[in-house]
Amino acid sequence: MKYNLDLCFKGQRTYIQGGDIYNALTAILLEKLAYQNINKIDFSLHNMSAKSLYCELTSDFNKDEAQSILSFYENDTKHHLVVYESDKTIDSRYDYPEEEITKACGINPETKTIELKAKLRFTDIEIIVAMNKALLEKLFPESRGNWLFTRLQLNSLISKREAQDFNLELTHNLGGKLLKSKVRVDGLDAGFIYFSPKELAG
Numbered sequence: 001m002k003y004n005l006d007l008c009f010k011g012q013r014t015y016i017q018g019g020d021i022y023n024a025l026t027a028i029l030l031e032k033l034a035y036q037n038i039n040k041i042d043f044s045l046h047n048m049s050a051k052s053l054y055c056e057l058t059s060d061f062n063k064d065e066a067q068s069i070l071s072f073y074e075n076d077t078k079h080h081l082v083v084y085e086s087d088k089t090i091d092s093r094y095d096y097p098e099e100e101i102t103k104a105c106g107i108n109p110e111t112k113t114i115e116l117k118a119k120l121r122f123t124d125i126e127i128i129v130a131m132n133k134a135l136l137e138k139l140f141p142e143s144r145g146n147w148l149f150t151r152l153q154l155n156s157l158i159s160k161r162e163a164q165d166f167n168l169e170l171t172h173n174l175g176g177k178l179l180k181s182k183v184r185v186d187g188l189d190a191g192f193i194y195f196s197p198k199e200l201a202g
Helices: 018-032 124-139
Strands: 002-005 038-045 051-057 068-074 077-089 106-108 113-117 146-156 165-174 178-185 188-198
Touching (some): 002 018, 018 146, 106 124, 113 124, 124 146, 124 178, 124 188
Antiparallel strands (some): 002 051, 038 068, 051 077, 068 077, 106 113, 178 188
16 A cells, blocks of 8 residues: 655755655554554665655565665564655745754764753654754764765654653764764664765755
């Protein structure tokens, strides 16, 4: 069965932001598919998209054709929500004051960490993505590309506006092409987030 992702551009972006795709997929898992006990989440973004997206719950897919994939376990069974591009273009957007997140953060370049202790109006994944972007911009001011969210590995589902204590630490830098940060939420290890620098057209 296909599920349409009702998404639009975030702020001044000209592509669908990965955090919005993740939030839409988790809503489908919880509200439409009624999954419980979701764990071992691996969300990977394969390309940027400026078109409407849809997803399918399937085990039969070609990874090269997918825009992104959310793999997860429910109890001991592995599942895949696979996202594809449609032919429909997107012509709407919404305001996203990302600076409200980054201004509330504290960055320590020596320990390569960023911390936020506040209850904000954004979703947890929006906060994590914005924090990691801010950390990398601070640590690598000479980078000529835009820092883009490319992968998320979580021990359990993050889907709500519940947390108020976030800590990210850059742990791996693979030649400046892929950077991995450890994510802690409310004092617990939540998983890892990955970013890559990419040049954006225009």
